[in-house]
Amino acid sequence: MSGAEHVEPFNVKRAALAATVGNMLEFYDFITYSFFAIQIGHTFFPTGSEYGSLMLSLATFGAGFVTRPxxxxxxxxxxxxIGRRPAMLLSFxxxxxxxxxxxxxPSYNAIGIAAPIIVIAARMAQGFALGGEVGPTTAYLIEIAPPEHRALVVAWQPASQEIAATAGALVGVILSKTMAPEMLDSYGWRVAFLLGAVCMPFGLWMRRTLPETIPQGEAAAPAEYRTNHLSQARRHIGLIALALMILASGTISTYVTQYMTTYAQNTLHVSSTLAFAVSLVSNGIQFVGALFGGWLADRLGRKPVMIWPQLITLLLTYPAFLWIVHAPGALSLLVGFGVLSAIGSLPFTAFYATFTEALPQNIRGGVFATVYAVAIASFGGTAQLVVTWLLHVTGDPLAPAWYLLLAAIVGLVAMSLMPETAPMKKHPGKS
Known part of the structure; x- marks a missing residue:
């Protein structure tokens, strides 16, 4: 059941906008932390070394993933x-x-050990909220979309994440250009966070107006729901396992890409402005790629759009990193990461559509949210720590490439085993 019959046609675009605007604001706040990991480390985790401060800051970033499942x-x-709308309002x-x-x-210097404790607790609350955001939102988008445009509508889920990351990188570029490094350390990163916070009332207002896609009166009693939910989930265990592999691959790629701001500054020793510009360009390209991937998946089917771009990404990753490491500069960073971002963003939109289409409506939100959160917590929360550790112990600036290659291989294998769920299309010239 698509659920589209529960939303009037003239409300579909507005409902999709309201759902993804909220999603975008939540991801802006969550992802912006990774862009300012160095500055946040200085504020809350002062240590005797840059490496120690950064690792503690990234560990706190990872704490937000612990509560996502x-x-x-x-x-x-x-x-x-209960419904998609109440869940989305609560997470927001x-x-x-x-x-x-x-x-x-306040900083560690102002209130001592209480500062990092408060920040870690807040990151864990963020993780809980975001863990419950993606599943209901993705289910909602599938349920309001007409069958022939499901992948494109669902594409706004990953696309909104890229808008958030692009906005965070743009804010970083502006702040790094207009502020001295000590000002960025002291309060510049707080400005970036507060810009997201001031938009929250708008997101709440938009979500309060959403039409509901879960029919009223169909909710099961708690015991009956648990029994049905578990039994149906067991029947889809193979699909869930493949989804976990694909999401692990995708989240490693996503969070290693977000780490490139820190990587460019710490490892390649380029300016903070160029580092933020690289993130701005790569995330902007991934936004376009996510929507284009959805458009293609509605026309060509889900599997071709998953498999072929993933294979090309696998083949291009190492050469791109070789160029970037041996000739670090605006051209290599912007083009190298730009090409990887453009191609690598295509497969995962098709996957979002495939996984949500394959799940029954009455378990769709819970299963998608749980699988997504477990994969993100296990691999997204550790990706930046693993890359930082690999760079530190090997001294090899190509370490991120090896990690990305392993993730891409796992994703490609799982994508090749996923079912094709696209509705049958009429081909040009055929009746």
């Missing part, structure tokens, strides 16, 4: 039983409270 289970199941409100807390927490 919990949020995925709780809010995902809540969305299946929690994210708003957490981001304000991080933005306004």
């Amino acid at each position: 919990i949020g995925g289970v709780v809010l995902g199941i809540y969305s299946d039983r 409100a929690l994210m708003g409270a957490a981001i304000l807390t991080i933005s306004l927490t």
Whole structure:
């Protein structure tokens, strides 16, 4: 069941906009932390070494992933039983409270050990909120979309994440150009966070107007729901395993890409302005790629759009990193990461559509949210720590490439085994 019959046609575009605007604001707040990991480390985790401060800051970034599976289970199941809109409103409100807390927490030098404790707690609240955001939102987009445009509508889920990352990188470019390094360390990163916080009321207002896609009166009693949910989930265990592999591949790629701001500054020793510009360009390209991938998946089918771009990404990753490492500069960084971003963003939109289409509506939000959150927590939360550690122990600036290659191989294998779920299309010239 697509669920589209529960939303009037003239409301579909507005409903998709409201859902993805909220998603974009939540991801802006979550991802912006990684762009300012160095500055946040100086504020809350002062140590005797840059490496130690950065690792503690990235560990706190990772703490936000620990609670994502919990949020995925709780809010995902809540969305299946009660409705998509209440779940999306709750996750959004929690994210708003957490981001304000991080933005306004005094530094370690001002309040001591309480500062990192408060920030870690707020990151964990953010993780819970975001864990329950993706599943209900993706399910909602599938349910409001007409069958012939499902992949394109669902593409706004990853596309909104790229808008968020692009906005975060743009803010970073502007702040790094207009502020001295000590000002960026002191309060510049707080400005970036507060810009997201001030948009929260708009997102809440938009989401309050969303039409619901879960039919009223169809919610099962708790015990009955748990039984049905588990039994149906077991029947889809193979699909879930493949989804975990693909999401692991995708999240490693995503969070290593977000780490390139820090990598460019710490490892390649380029200016912070160029480092933020690289993230701005790569995320902007991934936004276009996500939508283009959805458009292609509606016309060519889901599997071709998953498999072929993933294979090309696998073949290009190492040569791109070789160029970047041996000739670090604006041309190699912008073109190298730009090409990888453009091609690598195509497969995962098709995957989002495939996985949500393959799940029954009454378990769609909970299963998608849980699988997504587990994969992100296991691999997204550790990706930047692993890359930083690999760079430190090997001294090899190509270490991120090896990690990306391993992830790409796992993703390609799983994508080749996924079912084709695209509705049958009429071909030109045929009736």
